[in-house]
Amino acid sequence: MSLPAPNPDRTCLVTGASSGIGVEIAGLLAARGLGLTLVARTESKLRELADTLASRHGVRVEVLATDLTDAGARSGLRGRLEELGLSVNVLVNNAGFSTLGPVYRADPDREIAMVRTDVEAVVHLCVLFTPGMVERRSGSILNVASTAAFQPIPGQAGYGGSKAFVLSYSHAIREELRPHGVSVTALCPGPVETGFAEAAGIAPEEMAASMPKMFWVPAAEVARVGVDGMDDNKAVAIPGLPNKASAALGWLSPRRILLPIVAKQHPGLPDA
Numbered sequence: 001m002s003l004p005a006p007n008p009d010r011t012c013l014v015t016g017a018s019s020g021i022g023v024e025i026a027g028l029l030a031a032r033g034l035g036l037t038l039v040a041r042t043e044s045k046l047r048e049l050a051d052t053l054a055s056r057h058g059v060r061v062e063v064l065a066t067d068l069t070d071a072g073a074r075s076g077l078r079g080r081l082e083e084l085g086l087s088v089n090v091l092v093n094n095a096g097f098s099t100l101g102p103v104y105r106a107d108p109d110r111e112i113a114m115v116r117t118d119v120e121a122v123v124h125l126c127v128l129f130t131p132g133m134v135e136r137r138s139g140s141i142l143n144v145a146s147t148a149a150f151q152p153i154p155g156q157a158g159y160g161g162s163k164a165f166v167l168s169y170s171h172a173i174r175e176e177l178r179p180h181g182v183s184v185t186a187l188c189p190g191p192v193e194t195g196f197a198e199a200a201g202i203a204p205e206e207m208a209a210s211m212p213k214m215f216w217v218p219a220a221e222v223a224r225v226g227v228d229g230m231d232d233n234k235a236v237a238i239p240g241l242p243n244k245a246s247a248a249l250g251w252l253s254p255r256r257i258l259l260p261i262v263a264k265q266h267p268g269l270p271d272a
């Protein structure tokens with residue numbers, strides 16, 4: 001079960017393709033000759049990327065500007081693709097963001113928007129597009145989680161919980177879809193320099209100082225690990241050895257020992 005071959009009636013739907021890791025994943029898929037459907041809210045950035053990839057790689061690219069917090073807009077994606085005569089054979093659920101700070105200072109609307117984007121949209125798009133993949137006995141899914149999935153994160157509780165959900169969900173549907181010729185991979189990056197810090201309201205210097213340099217992996221390399229992970233039918237792809245080690249440590253450490261340390265170092269938590 002490697003990545004499906006190029007086909008004029010099929011598309012790779014990439015969410016969060018207006019920035020960061022999503023731009024790089026879209027570029028790698030286009031370089032393999034695969035047609036793309038780019039999704040995010042910022043239409044101008046998607047159009048710019050679409051033009052670049054179409055002229056550089058000679059592939060078909062369309063832009064479907066969508067706010068993924070909106071269930072109606074998500075449902076509409078399937079109809080819009082049907083009108084274009086396209087079915088999704090590669091689904092990359094990459095759009096996402098984090099809030100920052102303790103639960104008692106959280107903005108309720110922002111927290112709910114995060115869960116809708118990071119969790120609800122992942123589930124919804126998998127539910128919308130897996131029936132076609134199963135029918136055709138062909139498809140690949142890449143769900144972008146995080147090393148935040150391997151342990152709770154005081155200071156980013158909703159984000160850590162959301163990514164733990166994505167990891168668990170990806171493992172489970174991988175098993176359901178495996179007999180039907182469809183692969184599912186969870187990409188779990190550590191820190192990456194993208195628009196992520198700004199969206200979370202962290203100054204880039206503060207974000208850089210929050211994790212030692214060895215954990216940082218460039219967005220292009222993260223994307224390569226994700227796309228190769230899909231191609232190799234891996235269950236989980238973690239970019240960089242230090243992040244693999246920290247994920248294992250986070251997974252195995254007793255919570256009562258680990259979590260006070262995580263909380264003490266977290267830039268989003270005030271001193272108690």
Ligand SMILES: NC(=O)c1ccc[n+]([C@@H]2O[C@H](COP(=O)([O-])OP(=O)(O)OC[C@H]3O[C@@H](n4cnc5c(N)ncnc54)[C@H](OP(=O)(O)O)[C@@H]3O)[C@@H](O)[C@H]2O)c1
Pocket residue numbers: 015016017018019020021022039040041042043066067068069094095096097098117144145146147188189190191192193194195196197199
């Ligand atoms: N950077 C890191 O350190 C890091 C580490 C681990 C995991 N990740 C994960 O990697 C993924 C990509 O993040 P990134 O680092 O590339 O950050 P980024 O540069 O901020 O990109 C986030 C993307 O998500 C899209 N998005 C956000 N809210 C959306 C919404 N409501 N509807 C549609 N699209 C939406 C954004 O597009 P618009 O604003 O145009 O809508 C943008 O394209 C996320 O799932 C993130 O959690 C990042």
